[in-house]
Amino acid sequence: MIIKVSGMCHADNMREVSALDVDMIGLVFNQRSPRNVRMRSSQAGILPDYCQAGMLATPYTDKEQAADMRKRPTRVGIFADDMPQTIVSRVYAFKLGYVQLHGDESHVMIENLRRTLVPDIAPDIKVIKTVRLGAAADLAQCSAYEDVVDMFVFEGLGGEVVDHQPFDWTLLDAYRGHVPFLVSGGIGVDDAARVRKIAHPQFAGVDVGICFETKPGMIDTASLRRFIEDVRG
Numbered sequence: 224m225i226i227k228v229s230g231m232c233h234a235d236n237m238r239e240v241s242a243l244d245v246d247m248i249g250l251v252f253n254q255r256s257p258r259n260v261r262m263r264s265s266q267a268g269i270l271p272d273y274c275q276a277g278m279l280a281t282p283y284t285d286k287e288q289a290a291d292m293r294k295r296p297t298r299v300g301i302f303a304d305d306m307p308q309t310i311v312s313r314v315y316a317f318k319l320g321y322v323q324l325h326g327d328e329s330h331v332m333i334e335n336l337r338r339t340l341v342p343d344i345a346p347d348i349k350v351i352k353t354v355r356l357g358a359a360a361d362l363a364q365c366s367a368y369e370d371v372v373d374m375f376v377f378e379g380l381g382g383e384v385v386d387h388q389p390f391d392w393t394l395l396d397a398y399r400g401h402v403p404f405l406v407s408g409g410i411g412v413d414d415a416a417r418v419r420k421i422a423h424p425q426f427a428g429v430d431v432g433i434c435f436e437t438k439p440g441m442i443d444t445a446s447l448r449r450f451i452e453d454v455r456g
């Protein structure tokens with residue numbers, strides 16, 4: 224089961240979470256979010272903030288550290304109706320493995336983004352589309368994206384940009400698509416047993432964040448560790 228931890232923006236905390244059994248780390252690129260990951264200028268050009276703290280650099284010298292690097296979670300850049308050139312620059316600067324599109328991005332926009340990134344900039348890039356579900360009928364949106372995305376994140380309807388609230392997981396029973404999905408929205412340490420019961424064939428994992436935060440973008444590693452142990456069984 225994929226475990227994605229989203230909204231992280233503190234370098235030391237990212238390192239701690241990366242040492243757990245986590246598959247993806249979500250970086251929010253949205254200036255209105257308290258979890259926004261900033262870029263800043265330097266004489267060498269535009270570098271990500273946490274580059275400065277060694278998060279993206281590869282200062283590993285011994286074999287143990289190199290092995291640790293290989294185990295690191297894939298970075299997912301989370302964007303909401305952002306300009307393609309902004310997304311492309313973040314993919315390159317932060318070595319993103321996935322782009323998650325959290326707004327009203329169209330099929331054409333995603334197709335063009337892929338053409339820009341593959342093969343020259345990020346040949347292995349994968350795309351996730353967030354889909355908001357309030358009723359089973361909302362699943363109809365998925366068919367418009369099936370041939371251009373690799374995964375969906377299902378979340379609830381509320382909130383201006385992001386919901387962060389649990390939604391009715393029985394809606395998932397009506398999903399007949401072939402694209403795998405993550406379930407998100409207010410999943411916390413006490414939800415592990417419920418997550419383990421999700422039996423949908425396309426269920427790929429969970430996207431967590433807010434319930435493990437001690438402040439925006441800072442994850443409590445002790446409760447995350449407990450959740451991971453419980454959910455993996």
Ligand SMILES: O=C(O)c1ccccc1NCC(=O)[C@H](O)[C@H](O)COP(=O)(O)O
Nearest residue numbers: 229253256385387408409410431432433
């Ligand atoms: O978290 C934000 O501030 C945010 C802002 C703009 C677009 C997306 C944003 N977050 C999305 C996510 O962090 C994840 O997709 C997911 O919702 C995390 O789950 P949870 O925090 O439990 O709701």
